[in-house]
Amino acid sequence: MTGPPLAAARPVSAQGAESCISRLDQAVVRYADRPALGPLTLAVAPGEIVALVGASGAGKSTALRLLAGLEAPAEGSVQRPAQPNATGFVFQSPTLMPWADARTNVALPLELSGVPAAEARHRADLALAAVGLGDRTTARPRQLSGGMAMRVSLARALSIRPELLLLDEPFAALDSITRRGLIEDLHRLWAERPLAMVFVTHDVEEAAYLAGRVVVLSAADGRAVADVPMPGPLPRPEGWRRDPAFRDAVEAVASGLSHAMPVAA
Numbered sequence: 001m002t003g004p005p006l007a008a009a010r011p012v013s014a015q016g017a018e019s020c021i022s023r024l025d026q027a028v029v030r031y032a033d034r035p036a037l038g039p040l041t042l043a044v045a046p047g048e049i050v051a052l053v054g055a056s057g058a059g060k061s062t063a064l065r066l067l068a069g070l071e072a073p074a075e076g077s078v079q080r081p082a083q084p085n086a087t088g089f090v091f092q093s094p095t096l097m098p099w100a101d102a103r104t105n106v107a108l109p110l111e112l113s114g115v116p117a118a119e120a121r122h123r124a125d126l127a128l129a130a131v132g133l134g135d136r137t138t139a140r141p142r143q144l145s146g147g148m149a150m151r152v153s154l155a156r157a158l159s160i161r162p163e164l165l166l167l168d169e170p171f172a173a174l175d176s177i178t179r180r181g182l183i184e185d186l187h188r189l190w191a192e193r194p195l196a197m198v199f200v201t202h203d204v205e206e207a208a209y210l211a212g213r214v215v216v217l218s219a220a221d222g223r224a225v226a227d228v229p230m231p232g233p234l235p236r237p238e239g240w241r242r243d244p245a246f247r248d249a250v251e252a253v254a255s256g257l258s259h260a261m262p263v264a265a
């Protein structure tokens with residue numbers, strides 16, 4: 001291996017208390033007294049893209065739920081964006097209403113949060129155009145491919161104009177070409193309006209390509225065992241996947257992950 005694996009990693013606890021949009025501080029989650037996560041400290045700066053990787057059960061989704069305010073920690077604290085509607089969430093499944101067209105799927109949650117109907121539809125159309133579905137606003141979910149349905153889900157999350165976007169393995173069910181296209185879309189949208197993102201994935205290369213920083217959670221106890229800054233500009237330049245700096249970064253994350261895997265009995 002040529003990369004600078006864990007030498008380049010810095011412990012999460014070493015992060016300063018710099019201005020951040022969201023932060024977990026020594027957060028612990030337990031289910032029926034069994035530890036599910038932590039203690040985990042994770043700070044996300046405005047406009048920063050962070051990928052969370054770790055074995056199944058390491059606590060990645062739990063960390064996202066804490067950041068989303070969907071559950072509270074048993075110990076430690078969670079800092080979240082002050083504004084209401086500042087956090088968007090994209091799940092692994094697009095979770096679209098099958099009876100509604102793409103526009104309504106995006107507009108209805110806005111209307112339910114108090115946005116007048118005409119404005120909600122206008123914002124839905126803008127969000128759908130931003131994800132490349134400007135010509136599919138009247139399509140029902142069954143008329144859309146898996147990648148298109150995920151784009152609608154992304155448009156729905158973006159339509160609230162979040163400062164923080166949480167994505168829980170959003171592209172896991174899609175083929176690799178579609179996944180790569182969606183990652184490029186995320187970078188393009190981020191370049192137009194740099195919002196913070198926390199992206200959960202099992203795919204080391206996807207994490208290293210998308211994010212400016214990759215945090216590795218331990219399978220044993222859901223602590224962060226590595227926090228690896230990713231080299232290179234965002235969005236990625238043409239041919240970045242073949243760049244030695246990218247290949248080294250992938251190895252650094254993979255090495256952190258191999259240290260974070262459960263030890264076979």
Ligand SMILES: Nc1ncnc2c1ncn2[C@@H]1O[C@H](COP(=O)(O)OP(=O)(O)OP(=O)(O)O)[C@@H](O)[C@H]1O
Binds near residue numbers: 037
């Ligand atoms: N509602 C729940 N009740 C009980 N245990 C739970 C609950 N949700 C999660 N857990 C447990 O908490 C731990 C962390 O789960 P979590 O889903 O956050 O892991 P993950 O890293 O996202 O896993 P995966 O990659 O498989 O999605 C696991 O041991 C899981 O079984």
